[in-house]
Amino acid sequence: MAATLWFLEFTILLILPFSQCDSIHNLLVNKGLPAGLLPKAVKSYNLDEEGHLEVFLDQPCLAKFENRVYFESVIRGNLSYGELTGLVGLSQEELFLWLPVKDIIVDDPSSGLILFDVGVVHKQFSLSLFEDPPDCKPDVQGSLLLRSGSINFTIV
Template sequence: MAISLLEEFGLPLGLLPLADVIEVGFVSSTGYMWIVQKKKVEHNFKIPSKLVSYGTDITGYVSKKQIKKLKGVLKAKELMLWPPVNEITVDDPPTGKIHFKSLAGITKTFPVEAFAAGQ
């Protein structure tokens, strides 16, 4: 169901490489989604060469081409720090870019293909 949510809202299918998912939920009236997995997962994306950490409880508000108020997911290692990502947006109209914003004021942009399924 997590992959279905990504697909439905036009987000890259490899954005959430999760394992041992216990529960997935979505409230269509608000866009609130949650994912619970058995343990924390770390994934190394090859193209942006980023190690990303996913917590056991992932929540946020998903809408067309974006996730806002994201918690528990996508902590990308930058300069020995792990700033949590608060928002993910895919350009609309499409430019092939995806943007990650953190509460710490760090914004990173990568090619959308970097987060395709199997990356």
């Protein structure tokens, strides 16, 4: 009986650290990033030992923070503490243009700011905008998206 109880406690202690990262949102928080960087609609994700992250959604979708953000069905990047860099599959609307988000960085959490690098400009936002994972709506509401050098129109 004592051996069985000891084995159960040992098993729980082994599993507990892995169960804390059961969702991509918990993983982001454990890496010093806000949970709301990715939408609720994440189907699954893969993270390898080098920090290469792949996030899978059922379909591309749009979410709204301060600006609209477009998530492709697969988002890739490199995850390290306070940083999601080398992003592919994430775009942000700026002045009627869709620009790819290259990096997302939280340098100093006490500042309350998060930095989005969209290539031509670095945008700072309040971390509070990204506390909760947003709802993500399919891209059917009439948007102009610039992706892979092509222009896609969707008519309402």
